[in-house]
Amino acid sequence: xxxxxxxxxxxxxxxxxxxxxxxxxxxFLGEDYLYIPRFVLIFVIFITVYLNxxxxxxxxxxxxxxxxxxxxxxxxxxxxxxxxxxxxxxxxMKVLHGQIYIVIFLSTLAVAVLEFYVYGINYVIxxxxxxxxxxxxxxxxxxxxxxxxxxxxxxxxxxxxxTKLKIAESED
Amino acid sequence: xxxxxxNKRLILLLVSVIVLVSLIGFSLKDDRQLSWPxxxxxxxxxxxxSIFHKPATYVSNVFGNIKDLKNTYEENExxxxxxxxxxxLEADLQEYKVENEKLKTELGxxxxxxxxxxxxxxxxxxNPDRWYDYISIDKGEQDGVExxxxxxxxxxxxxxxKSTSQFSSTVQLLSASDLKNRISAEILPVESKKTEDENDxxxxxxxxxxxxxxxxxxxxxxxxxxxxxxxxxxxxLVEGQKVLTSGKGGVFPDGILIGEIMEVxxxxxxxxxxxxxxxxxxxxxxxxxxxxxxxxxxxxxxxxLAEEEEE
Numbered sequence: 001x002x003x004x005x006x007x008x009x010x011x012x013x014x015x016x017x018x019x020x021x022x023x024x025x026x027x028f029l030g031e032d033y034l035y036i037p038r039f040v041l042i043f044v045i046f047i048t049v050y051l052n053x054x055x056x057x058x059x060x061x062x063x064x065x066x067x068x069x070x071x072x073x074x075x076x077x078x079x080x081x082x083x084x085x086x087x088x089x090x091x092x093m094k095v096l097h098g099q100i101y102i103v104i105f106l107s108t109l110a111v112a113v114l115e116f117y118v119y120g121i122n123y124v125i126x127x128x129x130x131x132x133x134x135x136x137x138x139x140x141x142x143x144x145x146x147x148x149x150x151x152x153x154x155x156x157x158x159x160x161x162x163t164k165l166k167i168a169e170s171e172d
Numbered sequence: 173x174x175x176x177x178x179n180k181r182l183i184l185l186l187v188s189v190i191v192l193v194s195l196i197g198f199s200l201k202d203d204r205q206l207s208w209p210x211x212x213x214x215x216x217x218x219x220x221x222s223i224f225h226k227p228a229t230y231v232s233n234v235f236g237n238i239k240d241l242k243n244t245y246e247e248n249e250x251x252x253x254x255x256x257x258x259x260x261l262e263a264d265l266q267e268y269k270v271e272n273e274k275l276k277t278e279l280g281x282x283x284x285x286x287x288x289x290x291x292x293x294x295x296x297x298x299n300p301d302r303w304y305d306y307i308s309i310d311k312g313e314q315d316g317v318e319x320x321x322x323x324x325x326x327x328x329x330x331x332x333x334k335s336t337s338q339f340s341s342t343v344q345l346l347s348a349s350d351l352k353n354r355i356s357a358e359i360l361p362v363e364s365k366k367t368e369d370e371n372d373x374x375x376x377x378x379x380x381x382x383x384x385x386x387x388x389x390x391x392x393x394x395x396x397x398x399x400x401x402x403x404x405x406x407x408x409l410v411e412g413q414k415v416l417t418s419g420k421g422g423v424f425p426d427g428i429l430i431g432e433i434m435e436v437x438x439x440x441x442x443x444x445x446x447x448x449x450x451x452x453x454x455x456x457x458x459x460x461x462x463x464x465x466x467x468x469x470x471x472x473x474x475x476x477l478a479e480e481e482e483e
Contacts, residue, residue, distance in 0.1 A: 011220065012224070014217075015217070015220050015221050015224050015297070016224070016228075017300040018221060018296075018297030018298055018299070018300050018308070019221070019224060019225055019228045019297055020300065021297070021298040021299065021300040021302070022225075022295065022297050022298035022307070022458075023228055023229065023232040024232070025456060025457070031396070031456060034302045036300060036301050036302060037300050066213065066217065069209075069210050069213045069214065070213060070214050070217045070308075071299045071300060071301070071306070072299065072301065072303075072304060073199065073206075073210075073304075073306070073334070073335060073342060074196060074199045074200060075195045075196070075198070075199045076191075076192045076193070076195035076196040076199065077196065079192060079195065080188050080192055118301060118303065119303075121196070122303045125196065125200060127303055127304065128303055130393075139302075
């Protein structure tokens with residue numbers, strides 16, 4: 001039973017991304033600013049840090065592929081991005097301590113890297129003509145803010161849940 | 173150097189970059205149909221999406237309702253003042269409809285581009301990364317949705333079907349900056365009341381009463397306006413003229429409202445003019461849409477030509 005809770009939670013995060021984009025509008029930001037939910041990435045990073053690297057990368061790959069197939073319909077943009085970021089984070093965690101503010105900082109950094117990477121790819125394949133200045137002011141900063149808040153909100157419950165899961169797995 | 177290539181991780185990285193580039197290249201191919209694993213994944217996710225979406229919409233509606241309550245009084249006043257006008261319009265419309273019907277029966281059987289069967293559907297999600305302006309709806313091939321059909325809300329045209337799965341489909345909104353997104357449109361002549369005003373002020377009697385055609389090509393994100401190109405340069409256009417689909421592009425029905433003219437300027441070569449169209453539909457707050465399944469058969473002009481030649 002416990003085995004299915006984690007995939008289900010990640011799927012929930014995955015679907016809530018699209019519902020968030022559809023339903024949530026912050027009136028104080030107007031229509032020019034875009035805030036992109038990256039809940040799955042944050043979740044994957046928490047899994048990498050608090051559970052283990054293999055599961056983090058696995059979830060990253062699966063949900064990267066899902067994101068490509070279901071939302072974007074261009075396969076390859078997110079496919080390796082989540083898994084690769086999870087790998088990098090696990091490398092970084094070997095050097096750094098697992099304090100909460102470090103994890104928060106790393107996940108914000110990962111969101112920024114992902115945004116730049118996706119912007120780069122979309123710029124190269126010609127789906128966007130947004131300039132770098134526009135990208136940073138209208139997309140990047142708001143996205144980082146949103147995901148920082150979400151990461152702060154969810155890190156405590158997810159941390160306790162994932163550590164419990166880790167203990168249970170090591171007992172098996 | 174050989175040591176460089178023996179590095180396992182580096183090779184893995186290089187291979188994945190190659191796979192990635194080839195996959196992107198493969199999926200960027202024009203008018204690619206979704207393969208069955210993709211359709212399967214989309215359908216499965218869409219089931220979860222529709223389940224999750226209902227309570228989420230409910231919560232967001234509660235917030236929306238609170239906001240609405242604040243403006244109710246002012247809105248009510250405004251609507252009351254409009255009501256009389258509306259009655260008159262309705263009476264006129266009824267009359268025209270009857271007249272139209274009569275004339276049509278006199279004319280005989282003519283394929284009507286205007287008629288379509290609406291396929292009502294709910295929006296169950298939106299592409300979270302806003303590089304692509306896609307929304308997903310809960311009707312698919314099984315309900316008769318096909319790629320390139322027009323998608324409409326009560327406010328007007330919002331986009332076209334990009335790809336379909338069995339039970340869900342993806343809609344590309346008009347606000348996507350995709351130049352392949354061409355829609356044949358026509359500009360209605362100015363309403364008679366307005367022309368009178370115009371004549372009073374500047375004695376300009378070059379207003380023509382014919383419909384003007386053009387093509388919608390792309391979207392200007394800064395202005396939030398659609399670009400209507402290929403309008404003949406000697407036609408005088410006025411702000412506020414309504415723009416509708418013309419139905420001459422193939423799959424779209426005739427007479428769906430797109431928006432109204434915001435600004436007119438000469439095209440880059442000066443041979444034609446170009447208009448900025450303010451879309452009548454809101455692309456951010458979409459709840460229920462219908463897909464317009466045109467009754468008149470759509471004909472691919474290239475294929476039709478080929479058939480004619482064969483004959």
